[in-house]
Amino acid sequence: MKVAILGAGNAGCAIAADLSLKGQEVTLIKTSNSIHDKYFKHLQENNGNIRLLENGAPKETKIEMVTKDIQKVSEAKVIIICVQTKYHENLIKRLHSHLKDGQIIMVNPGYLSTAYFLKHSFDKDIVVVETTSSFIDARLDEEHELGLVKVGFRNVRNMVGVYPISKLPETKRILAAFDYNFHYMSTVEIALHNPNMIVHTVGAIMSIPRIENTRGEYYMYSEVWTPSVWNILEKLDLEKMNVLETLKYEPISYVEACKFRNTLDDTRDAKEIFFWYANMPTRAKGPKKVDSRYISEDVAEGLVLLETLGTYLEVKTPVCTSLIEIASAAIGRDLRAEGRTIQRLGMNNIKMIIEHT
Numbered sequence: 001m002k003v004a005i006l007g008a009g010n011a012g013c014a015i016a017a018d019l020s021l022k023g024q025e026v027t028l029i030k031t032s033n034s035i036h037d038k039y040f041k042h043l044q045e046n047n048g049n050i051r052l053l054e055n056g057a058p059k060e061t062k063i064e065m066v067t068k069d070i071q072k073v074s075e076a077k078v079i080i081i082c083v084q085t086k087y088h089e090n091l092i093k094r095l096h097s098h099l100k101d102g103q104i105i106m107v108n109p110g111y112l113s114t115a116y117f118l119k120h121s122f123d124k125d126i127v128v129v130e131t132t133s134s135f136i137d138a139r140l141d142e143e144h145e146l147g148l149v150k151v152g153f154r155n156v157r158n159m160v161g162v163y164p165i166s167k168l169p170e171t172k173r174i175l176a177a178f179d180y181n182f183h184y185m186s187t188v189e190i191a192l193h194n195p196n197m198i199v200h201t202v203g204a205i206m207s208i209p210r211i212e213n214t215r216g217e218y219y220m221y222s223e224v225w226t227p228s229v230w231n232i233l234e235k236l237d238l239e240k241m242n243v244l245e246t247l248k249y250e251p252i253s254y255v256e257a258c259k260f261r262n263t264l265d266d267t268r269d270a271k272e273i274f275f276w277y278a279n280m281p282t283r284a285k286g287p288k289k290v291d292s293r294y295i296s297e298d299v300a301e302g303l304v305l306l307e308t309l310g311t312y313l314e315v316k317t318p319v320c321t322s323l324i325e326i327a328s329a330a331i332g333r334d335l336r337a338e339g340r341t342i343q344r345l346g347m348n349n350i351k352m353i354i355e356h357t
Contacts, residue, residue: 043147049062104174203229304339
């Protein structure tokens with residue numbers, strides 16, 4: 001099957017390599033010139049040859065095409081978007097004229113970007129699939145070995161949402177070829193179960209002095225979660241669950257969703273699973289700076305979305321609001337002004353998503 005992956009960063013290259021190993025015909029498309037240029041140039045100059053290093057065993061494969069030509073998406077049956085969510089709307093605008101009826105567009109992760117497709121590509125007969133997080137946690141080795149992707153962790157189950165729900169049976173059949181153990185929920189649930197909205201935001205904001213003092217030479221996942229900081233995470237998570245419950249969805253907690261993604265052993269304690277995951281030796285260092293995607297993406301795109309949904313539903317979100325204020329003050333920018341609000345997404349689009357997923 002022809003698959004186009006937009007975004008040639010950690011997630012995009014990892015998924016491109018993984019799906020190539022699984023026999024898919026992959027086109028990897030770089031959408032900007034901001035980061036990973038050296039790595040991408042290496043892939044182009046070496047005919048897409050890439051190695052995926054997982055559990056100490058490297059596997060070699062070849063990405064069919066490596067390009068910056070966004071028009072190539074028109075040839076794919078499935079398009080996977082792997083760029084930061086703050087760039088989704090502009091990318092979706094660029095995609096519009098190249099999309100074909102019958103295509104499946106997977107947004108990884110989503111944060112309700114289905115609304116942007118309804119806003120800018122309403123005339124296309126497409127299916128939009130949103131994910132909660134990337135299937136593979138991996139890092140490009142840009143310092144020591146170009147062409148190598150180091151896998152830190154692979155989700156054992158992946159929650160996804162499909163719009164419109166009428167296309168669910170056919171979509172499930174097609175996506176089964178990827179072998180990512182997809183589990184299907186509503187798109188709104190998927191958006192609010194993005195783990196980074198909870199763990200990245202609280203973790204990064206509460207470790208700002210550590211980030212600046214070490215310049216990123218620390219491990220947020222294993223170092224920041226003292227009992228008091230964990231209390232903040234749980235209060236924010238409760239606000240998320242209150243929004244879900246008001247929307248008539250099951251209020252699944254952050255740790256339960258984490259457990260679902262990370263283990264098939266349903267007998268294990270959910271909080272224990274989080275700390276097992278957080279203390280894995282493959283966890284990456286950092287964040288390396290305060291104004292990183294942990295804040296500029298997950299506060300602006302995640303917490304601002306949660307706050308505006310709460311305001312609309314008359315659900316109080318004081319911890320969410322406080323974190324947005326602190327993060328905006330810390331980096332000197334108004335994250336609400338640049339963030340993902342229900343007004344920017346379009347409340348009518350969100351209502352349509354609720355009705356059809």
